[in-house]
């Protein structure tokens with residue numbers, strides 16, 4: 001049996017940021033991840049300045065693909081705006097590996113199956129034990145499943161279904177494009193060109209609304225592929241998209257008890273407007289580490305609920321709810 005102070009289940013941004021912060025406090029931890037890093041994670045890899053600053057990421061020190069956008073090309077139901085704002089993009093396969101290695105924490109490839117409480121310690125698969133356990137295993141985190149799911153079920157209303165693909169492509173348009181609420185999609189589609197010749201394209205939306213409208217993501221993916229071709233953004237590519245789901249932030253659910261902490265997607269913390277989850281994963285990982293180090297309360301109140309600003313979220317919500325399946329057919 002391996003004993004340590006803190007076991008972190010999952011080495012994505014939430015787990016890696018938690019490990020890094022624990023190290024700053026001089027606390028030992030062990031990261032368990034079912035995947036060997038670098039590993040694939042379906043994600044567009046967009047990061048806000050706040051998310052980039054929270055890990056003191058300097059472009060000059062980052063050895064991989066790092067893209068800066070000075071503006072975003074946004075269309076909301078066909079109404080076009082050019083939003084001037086500094087935003088960034090990384091490739092998750094590179095970024096997550098870099099962040100985890102930078103934490104300096106020991107990492108073990110291990111799929112967590114069972115967790116039990118034995119005295120004042122948590123025992124994982126009869127192989128690892130710790131006083132504190134951090135659930136950073138994403139949407140299907142075993143820590144959430146074992147200790148929180150029954151008391152704090154997540155609302156299906158907050159579930160985002162998303163589909164994306166990232167591939168090398170000799171793009172000619174270096175703008176980031178976002179299309180909101182088109183063809184009845186309760187969410188948005190994106191085209192994100194990245195440094196070193198990659199593009200990421202995808203669609204994501206509220207799973208329950210799609211279902212209630214008799215709609216599905218596959219249809220929106222096909223519409224996106226058509227649009228990319230029509231606009232000349234991506235042509236003659238054989239797509240092989242990957243799908244994944246995650247929860248938008250809805251306050252009220254339990255995220256900590258008895259030396260157990262949920263961070264990132266396992267707590268369901270992506271922003272309510274844009275579904276931005278990397279920043280919240282990083283900040284919650286850091287806040288959980290601080291709470292462990294100080295014995296204080298773990299709270300995510302300080303993390304913004306929105307990526308840009310509340311009005312955008314309100315506009316999107318009201319426009320989105322006005323869409324019915326009949327409107328979808330009309331489109």
Ligand SMILES: Cc1cc2nc3c(=O)[nH]c(=O)nc-3n(C[C@H](O)[C@H](O)[C@H](O)COP(=O)(O)OP(=O)(O)OC[C@H]3O[C@@H](n4cnc5c(N)ncnc54)[C@H](O)[C@@H]3O)c2cc1C
Nearest residue numbers: 010012013014034043044045046112137138264265277278
């Ligand atoms: C298609 C798509 C596009 C997105 N685009 C963006 C974007 O552009 N910007 C943004 O900010 N957010 C985006 N998000 C959300 C973002 O990807 C997540 O919020 C973020 O990855 C959460 O990080 P995390 O560390 O909590 O979880 P993850 O990154 O999912 O990491 C969880 C880790 O836990 C491991 N794990 C899981 N189960 C076990 C187990 N039983 N045992 C051991 N290890 C386990 C996994 O292998 C994984 O490495 C997107 C999501 C999707 C699906």
